[in-house]
Amino acid sequence: xxxxxxxxxxxxxxxxxxxxxxxxxxxxxxxxxxxxxxxxxxxxxxxxxxxxxxxxxxxxxxxxxxxxxxxxxxxxxxxxxxxxxxxxxxxxxxxxxxxxxxxxxxxxxxxxx
Amino acid sequence: xxxxxxxxxxxxxxxxxxxxxxxxxxxxxxxxxxxxxxxxxxxxxxxxxxxxxxxxxxxxxxxxxxxxxxxxxxxxxxxxxxxxxxxxxxxxxxxxxxxxxxxxxxxxxxxxxxxxxxx
Numbered sequence: 001x002x003x004x005x006x007x008x009x010x011x012x013x014x015x016x017x018x019x020x021x022x023x024x025x026x027x028x029x030x031x032x033x034x035x036x037x038x039x040x041x042x043x044x045x046x047x048x049x050x051x052x053x054x055x056x057x058x059x060x061x062x063x064x065x066x067x068x069x070x071x072x073x074x075x076x077x078x079x080x081x082x083x084x085x086x087x088x089x090x091x092x093x094x095x096x097x098x099x100x101x102x103x104x105x106x107x108x109x110x111x112x113x
Numbered sequence: 114x115x116x117x118x119x120x121x122x123x124x125x126x127x128x129x130x131x132x133x134x135x136x137x138x139x140x141x142x143x144x145x146x147x148x149x150x151x152x153x154x155x156x157x158x159x160x161x162x163x164x165x166x167x168x169x170x171x172x173x174x175x176x177x178x179x180x181x182x183x184x185x186x187x188x189x190x191x192x193x194x195x196x197x198x199x200x201x202x203x204x205x206x207x208x209x210x211x212x213x214x215x216x217x218x219x220x221x222x223x224x225x226x227x228x229x230x231x232x
Contacts, residue, residue, distance in 0.1 A: 042117070042204050042222025043158070058219060090158060104158035 002026055006091050006105035013081045013112050021076040021108050023091030029103070031094040032074040033058075034066065036087040037107075043090060049074055081112045115140045115207050119223035126195045127231050133180075134190045134226050136205030144210040147181065147188045148220070153201040161203070164188065166210070195230045202227050 007022045023032065030051045035043035035058075045058030049068040063085055065077040078085060091105040116139045126132035138147070149161040164172045164181050171179050176196075180189045192199055205223040 040224065042206070042224050043220070044222070045219055048219070059221075088156070092158070102160045107156050 003103050004091055004093055004105035006089075006108050008108060009106065010109045011111070013078075013110065015081060015083065015112060017081050018077070018079050019081070021078075021089055021091075021110070023074045023076070023105060024072050025074075025093045025103075026072065027093060027095075027103065028071060029093040029095050030071065032068065033092040033094075034064070034074070034076045035090045035092065036060065036085075037090060038087050046076065046089075078110075083112045086110060086112045115142070115209070115221045117205050117207050117221050117223035119203075119205055119226050121226045122224070123227045123229070125229040125231055126192075128195055128197060130195055131191060131193045132195055132228065134192075134203050134205075134228065136188045136190070136223060138186050138188065138205070138207050138221075140186070140207065140209070142209045146208045146210060147179075148206040148208070149177070149179070149188075149190045150204045150206060150222075151199075151201045152204065152225070153198075158204075162190065192228075197230050197232060200228060200230045 005024045033048040034046040037043045044060045046060055046064050047058055047066040049055045052068050052071050055066050055068050068074050089108045093103050118137045120135055145166045147164045151159045151161045162172050162174045162177050164179050171181050176193045178191045202225045204225045206220045208220050
C-alpha cells in the first residue's frame, strides 16, 4: 500500500510556464486535499474534493485549478507559474465521514524562477 | 475566520525529559477539532494527536498528551520521555465541526514549533 503518491518530488519552472502536480491514492478515501507550505509557515489549503466530480476552493485557490475525475487521482494545475507560487505542495487524503486529513504525501518542492 | 498561534518558534529538550509545546487559537465556533501534526526532516506530515472540543477529557497517545483548555482557547502538547526521533516541526491545527458531525474539511495551521531533542 503506497498510500498517497505525489509526483514529481522536485521541479523548477520558469515564470509563465504551466505544469500539473500529480496526486494518486490507493486507500479508496473519498476526501482529497491540496496544501501549500511556504518557508516558516504552516500549511494552507488550496483546493479540496469530497468525491469524484466534486471540488471546492480552500483558503488560497488563486492561480490553481483542480479536477477529480476518479477517486484515486486529484491533480493540481498551475497555468501561469509565478514566483509567489514557489512552495512545497502537499496532497492529503482522509476517510469517509469528513474526518480530517490523516495521510499526507511526501510533498512536491516547486521553484518558480 | 479562525487563527492558530504557536508562540514558540523553537524549543529544545534533553532526551528522556518532558517538553510542552504551546498553541492558542481564536474562533467563534463552539464545536471543533484540534490537532497536532509532526513534520520530521523527511518532510512528511504525520498526525500525532486529535482532540474533539466537545469532549472534556484530554486526548492521549502513548507519550503524547494534550492539555485542552476550551475557555482559554489553549491546546498544548506534552511529550514525555522525549526521544531523538521526536525532533521535528510540530504544527497545531484547527477545524470547525459540522452540525452533521465530521469537520468542514478546512484545516487552519499555526506556523509551527521546531523541537530539537538533544542526546
